[in-house]
Every structure is written in C-alpha cells, then in structure tokens.
Amino acid sequence: MSDEVDEDAVLDAFGVLGEPVRRGLYHVVAAAPGEVSRDAAAEVAGVSRALAAFHLDKLVEAGLLEVTFRRLSGRSGPGAGRPAKLYRRARREHTLSLPPRSYDTAGRLLAETLERAGLDRELQAVARERGAARTSDDPVGTLRAQGYAPSPDADDELIRLRNCPFHALAEEYPALVCGMNLALIEGLVGADGEWTAEMAPGPDRCCVALRRRPESA
C-alpha cells in the first residue's frame, strides 16, 4: 500500500466528471441501491441510450464506475440472450485535497492510539455528544448530507445506510470505529426521535441501520 497521491491521476478522474451529462449519469448510478443497466441510467438521466453508453464507459475508464455482466431475464443457456452490462459505483476511493491534506493518516494514528489505550467508551461518549449536537427534525437528511446514502425499505420501517463514510478505518479497527459510528448516529437520532439506531453490519454498507421507533402508548 502506498501513501503517495498521484495528484494528476486523481485530477484526471475528477475532470471526467466536468461534463454535465456524464456527471448526471454518475449520480444516477451512485444513488441507485443496486447495479444499474445502461437503459435504466439513460431513462433516469433523460438522455438517449447511445449517449448514455458513451458517457458510462468514459466513467468506467476513469475508474469511477465498475462494470458487471449479468442476465437480467433470469434465464440461462442458449436463447437466454446476451448478458446485460451493469454499472455500479467503483469501490476504489478517489481523494483529492488542494493543498494536500492527510486526514486519513491522522485518523489511523488516532485510531491506533485509542485502540491500544482501550478508550472505546471515551470515544463513544464523545461521538454521542457530537451526534446529539447535530440533532434535528430530519436526521435522515443529515445522514444523507454526510454521505451515508440512506435507503429505506419498502415499508419505511428500516433504513439501511448504503455507504460507510469511515470504510477503510472501519475495516482496520471494526470494534472501535463501528462502535464510534453507532454512538454518533444514536446521538444524532436522539433518545426519543422517530428512529432508533442499531448495529446491522453487512457487506459493502455501513454497520448501522435505523429502525422506526415503535409508537409509545
């Protein structure tokens, strides 16, 4: 693993997003709960399929989207048709700070120190306090603005958070960082708000989910 930032490479990737249609398509794919077909992306973005295909592939070349192939019909074997090309947000992180800043390095040092010192509860207390300081009538909107990508289920009873803002740190220090994140969100949703926070770890998403608080009698 290298800590060196190839500023030009990152700038190239971000430069690709300068084109408005392309940026629109990127947002469509990034916001979708699953993989998105070219046709679906074209429809949501309101552009032709050919134009969508062109721009989606530019986003793939730039490393901002990833491609998978899957048969959408559920059939297989001869006659099932060609597998569809599907797009999703690339897992690779692109970070650019001008002037250069290394908050991730600082974050890792601080996390290692807290881990060694066993300061989980102190960290959770601060996180809960900071979360509570940002509490509002719309905690889900706050989480959306902070990049958690909240995604309610069909009954609007459970909200999964499709993106973990602390992903790399959470992989390295799961108990510490996920405990911090849970406390942060508990503080944010409040002790008597519409939602409660709970641990609900899963692949490629935040370890916390929101559940609608049962109506109190």
Place this chain on the structure above:
Amino acid sequence: MTGFHLAQVNVGHIVGPLDGPELAGFVAELPRINRLADESPGFIWRMVDEDGADATAVRPDDADELLLVNCSVWESLEALRDYVYRSDHLTVLAKRREWFVRPGEPHLAMWWVPAGHRPSVAEAMERLALLRRHGPGPRAFTFRDPHPAPSQGFHKEPS
C-alpha cells in the same frame, strides 16, 4: 477445500466477577451470540465447559479467577472474520471495554489445525504464548497478519 481448519483463541480479563453487576450485560448476551456463532457459515466447533453452554467456567490460569478464554474452529479465516466483524457479534464487540480490561499484550491468536482436531486449553494458550513471544508467524497469527493454510503435502509441524 483444504484438509486444515482455522483455530482461534482469545482471552480476556473481566472487570469483575461473572455473577456481579458489571458483567450482567455480557452474561445476558452470551446465549444469543453463541447461537449466532453456531449457526454461522463455516463454523465448526467451539470449546465449552462442563455445563456445555459456553466456556465461561474454563480458567486457563488457575491463579487468575477473572481470566476467561474462548476457543473455536472455523472452515476459514474469512468465515471467522465474517462472524466476528460482520455479524451482530459486532454489537457486543463494540461494548468490549464495559466488560473486559484493556489487554496489555496480544489476546487473540489463530493457527491451522488438521480437519477434525479439537484444540485443548493448553494447546490454545501455547499458541497465544508463541504469538506473544515471537510475533505473528505461521504457527500463531492474527487477523492483521494472517498466514495461509499449510498445503496438502504438509505432514507434521516440528514441535
């Protein structure tokens, strides 16, 4: 599928006696979290005491009433990782400092065992001692510095 499975041991100093108020939350979580382990993909075996429910009566150090041990066998490191860090087990892990004293030295070790082998407490503690003495290696390693399972041609490791 290799002929080897992953064994893990971890020890922890509880902050008070198991039947005291400090540990009540931990004791209450145990049945649920052990059932979750038993039902997890890749789970093979976990050490239990004479009661048969969990290992909380096992004391790896006779002189230390507050040192608990936990030992289990899994199909792979990924299976263990998915249970420890990517299941509801994370809920109790995030509360570890309410119940366990901060460890001053490595408290978790992993090693490969021939399929079917069930580690003893002595064997598990020896692996932990190896890790503490020499750092991670093929005979005792950690999540952060894992070592691959021995290849099929592997016979018996030198003792």
